[in-house]
Amino acid sequence: MSLKNHADAAQEFIRDEARTDWHDETLWFVRHKRDKAVNTLPEWEILRDWASRIKNHTLSNLDYYLRSFEEKAASNGIIVHWASDAEDHNRIIHKIIADNKIEHIVKSKSMLTEECHLNEYLQNKGIKILDTDLGEYIVQLRKEPPSHIVLPAIHLKRQDVSETFHEHLNTEKGNYDPQYLAGSARHHLRERFIESDLAITGVNFAIAESGSFVVCTNEGNADMGAHSAGIHIACMGIEKLIPKTEHLGVFLRLLARSATGQPITTYSSHFNKPRPGQQMHIVIVDNGRSRQLGRADFRNSLKCIRCAACFNTCPVYRRSGGHSYHSTVAGPIGSILNPNLDMKANSDLPFASTLCGSCSNVCPVKIDIHEQLWKWRQVIVAEGYVDKGKKAGMQGMAWVLSNPRVYRISGKIGRWVMRIFPFMVNNRLNVWYKQREMPKAPEKSFRDWFKENK
Amino acid sequence: MNVGLFIPCYIDQFYPDVAIATYQLLKKLGCEVSYPMNQTCCGQPMANSGFSNLTKGCDVNFVKNFKDFDYIVAPSGSCVLHIKEHLKEGGSPAEIDKIRHHVYELSEFLVDILEVKGLKASFPHRVGMHVSCHGQRGLHLSSMSELVAPEFSKSEQLLRMVDGLELLKPVRTDECCGFGGTFCVFEEAVSVKMGKDRINEHLVNEVEFICGGDTSCLMHLEGILKREGLGVKTIHLAEILNSAL
Numbered sequence: 201m202s203l204k205n206h207a208d209a210a211q212e213f214i215r216d217e218a219r220t221d222w223h224d225e226t227l228w229f230v231r232h233k234r235d236k237a238v239n240t241l242p243e244w245e246i247l248r249d250w251a252s253r254i255k256n257h258t259l260s261n262l263d264y265y266l267r268s269f270e271e272k273a274a275s276n277g278i279i280v281h282w283a284s285d286a287e288d289h290n291r292i293i294h295k296i297i298a299d300n301k302i303e304h305i306v307k308s309k310s311m312l313t314e315e316c317h318l319n320e321y322l323q324n325k326g327i328k329i330l331d332t333d334l335g336e337y338i339v340q341l342r343k344e345p346p347s348h349i350v351l352p353a354i355h356l357k358r359q360d361v362s363e364t365f366h367e368h369l370n371t372e373k374g375n376y377d378p379q380y381l382a383g384s385a386r387h388h389l390r391e392r393f394i395e396s397d398l399a400i401t402g403v404n405f406a407i408a409e410s411g412s413f414v415v416c417t418n419e420g421n422a423d424m425g426a427h428s429a430g431i432h433i434a435c436m437g438i439e440k441l442i443p444k445t446e447h448l449g450v451f452l453r454l455l456a457r458s459a460t461g462q463p464i465t466t467y468s469s470h471f472n473k474p475r476p477g478q479q480m481h482i483v484i485v486d487n488g489r490s491r492q493l494g495r496a497d498f499r500n501s502l503k504c505i506r507c508a509a510c511f512n513t514c515p516v517y518r519r520s521g522g523h524s525y526h527s528t529v530a531g532p533i534g535s536i537l538n539p540n541l542d543m544k545a546n547s548d549l550p551f552a553s554t555l556c557g558s559c560s561n562v563c564p565v566k567i568d569i570h571e572q573l574w575k576w577r578q579v580i581v582a583e584g585y586v587d588k589g590k591k592a593g594m595q596g597m598a599w600v601l602s603n604p605r606v607y608r609i610s611g612k613i614g615r616w617v618m619r620i621f622p623f624m625v626n627n628r629l630n631v632w633y634k635q636r637e638m639p640k641a642p643e644k645s646f647r648d649w650f651k652e653n654k
Numbered sequence: 655m656n657v658g659l660f661i662p663c664y665i666d667q668f669y670p671d672v673a674i675a676t677y678q679l680l681k682k683l684g685c686e687v688s689y690p691m692n693q694t695c696c697g698q699p700m701a702n703s704g705f706s707n708l709t710k711g712c713d714v715n716f717v718k719n720f721k722d723f724d725y726i727v728a729p730s731g732s733c734v735l736h737i738k739e740h741l742k743e744g745g746s747p748a749e750i751d752k753i754r755h756h757v758y759e760l761s762e763f764l765v766d767i768l769e770v771k772g773l774k775a776s777f778p779h780r781v782g783m784h785v786s787c788h789g790q791r792g793l794h795l796s797s798m799s800e801l802v803a804p805e806f807s808k809s810e811q812l813l814r815m816v817d818g819l820e821l822l823k824p825v826r827t828d829e830c831c832g833f834g835g836t837f838c839v840f841e842e843a844v845s846v847k848m849g850k851d852r853i854n855e856h857l858v859n860e861v862e863f864i865c866g867g868d869t870s871c872l873m874h875l876e877g878i879l880k881r882e883g884l885g886v887k888t889i890h891l892a893e894i895l896n897s898a899l
Contacts, residue, residue, distance in 0.1 A: 211843035220847065228826070235799065244802040513800065515830045519847050552841060554834025554848075555702065557791035561800035577704030586704065590840075594705045601663065601700075602711020604692040611667045631839040635846040636877030639668040646666045646673035650689050 233461025272411025347522025731789020
């Protein structure tokens with residue numbers, strides 16, 4: 201994963217302008233499909249409001265709903281584990297694998313395991329997991345992190361995929377036909393599903409009243425895995441809960457429309473209890489979520505249902521790519537979640553936004569994303585994770601702008617310099633000037649004009 | 655009607671014509687307009703960069719200059735939004751509350767308070783509309799493409815009163831131009847790319863002018879247009895509404 205900050209990584213991404221345009225247009229197409237889908241529902245804004253309120257209520261009573269979920273799930277025969285952090289999560293899963301002497305593991309639909317870096321953890325212990333969702337499968341072969349939480353390989357063109365498959369699956373060189381490529385992947389994956397002993401999936405919604413959970417997929421790999429393997433482990437963050445089954449209708453209608461513009465995902469699989477002879481585990485993970493729940497300004501980021509609509513609409517994301525966010529969850533929502541996980545390492549992310557507000561408007565659960573970006577900026581500066589030069593510049597600017605006389609004199613001198621010695625500002629030290637002309641500096645300010653003409 | 659004219663610092667310094675047009679327009683529409691002589695900046699550049707702890711001086715100065723007006727009007731959605739959302743010091747809670755509820759962006763003041771029904775303005779040109787995010791999504795000056803809601807636009811409502819003006823919209827009606835305050839230098843590459851993409855959509859429409867309600871966005875677009883040697887000009891809404899009045 202890149203250690204560059206967002207601005208530098210973005211600059212590198214944009215160097216290939218034609219590819220940037222392709223990336224932007226591909227994701228804009230998804231946003232456009234979302235617009236068309238949501239406009240078929242006159243009740244769309246009401247649904248968003250309901251979803252927001254259900255999630256707010258759940259977060260405010262999370263202890264109650266978590267206990268209720270655990271109790272019901274256990275009585276259904278599901279083994280429930282609690283993980284306070286990523287390390288715990290990985291250790292629990294490793295123990296299940298080791299206890300059952302498992303060799304073949306398939307995984308589908310879990311960004312949480314990415315967040316916890318489960319693949320690397322198990323790899324270091326000599327255990328290999330196969331990611332089975334096509335996009336995840338592609339990036340896993342390329343040893344890259346996903347660049348998008350719903351479309352993990354969206355940064356790749358089919359030509360790239362063709363080369364990767366040629367290298368790893370021995371497909372025909374130069375055959376870019378998406379159907380051929382997907383067919384080859386499917387053929388390869390089918391064998392792995394059949395031989396698998398253990399399947400790991402994510403969870404989209406966990407229902408407190410029934411102890412069951414729902415996984416939403418388009419490819420059906422979560423089902424293939426869970427139905428063919430003797431052990432199913434489902435991993436979920438503590439925020440995945442909803443109180444009742446009847447609430448699912450609200451969220452299922454919002455999720456796929458927001459994510460891809462589909463009315464609903466191809467599969468909405470409900471898991472209630474293990475089938476005879478099967479082991480079913482649920483790992484409930486905190487990993488910083490309860491800390492976020494305790495931050496009054498940021499708690500409602502936990503309403504997120506991971507649709508990635510905010511990625512697709514974000515003009516910055518579309519032009520900088522997911523990897524520039526150097527985190528599992530990129531995009532605007534990642535920029536408000538990641539500072540909670542590691543403020544120093546992610547101190548650049550809340551600044552990777554123009555605060556245009558489009559993210560908050562597409563959010564199906566009405567998270568005030570752009571306002572939280574603004575608030576994170578304040579926290580990050582207050583905690584001291586800010587460049588010294590920037591801080592000094594801001595202090596200087598604040599002093600000038602707080603003193604009307606100083607402001608007027610500075611303005612007059614500044615404009616005079618720009619008129620008489622334009623090279624003083626039109627040079628390489630001025631970042632603005634790199635690709636933009638400076639505004640023309642008039643002789644008189646408006647105030648000067650006003651004094652003469654009022 | 656006692657109106658305090660709030661001219662953002664960069665307009666005062668670099669775009670006095672926008673301020674003059676705003677002043678003249680309000681006067682011609684019958685307002686009693688004052689320009690408080692000791693105003694500087696709303697404090698937004700610091701606050702949006704994470705330094706809201708440094709905006710006290712600007713807050714105090716703003717309240718001192720503007721506390722006695724019935725209405726405060728500015729040709730900028732962004733600066734107005736900052737005052738509405740973040741002004742917190744420099745006066746009694748009642749004074750601050752009054753300012754926050756009586757500060758208006760120009761187009762919303764003309765449409766909602768003055769209820770302008772007609773203008774004697776003429777601007778026979780092809781004009782592309784640039785929607786600025788803070789005015790739109792922050793002050794709700796127009797409908798937003800993300801929401802399922804009826805369409806409206808206060809600035810378009812006004813531009814349709816101008817003789818000869820042909821209004822053209824880009825395909826992505828309300829995508830951000832990439833200015834974003836200090837974003838324009840700290841994320842220079844993305845900022846310029848966003849600006850270029852906006853401009854390209856207007857070029858397809860063969861516009862002569864790109865019009866907007868926020869000079870900051872226009873300054874960014876103008877900088878790119880000039881560097882690329884494109885003939886399209888930027889113009890503030892106030893300048894069009896004031897033309898040939």
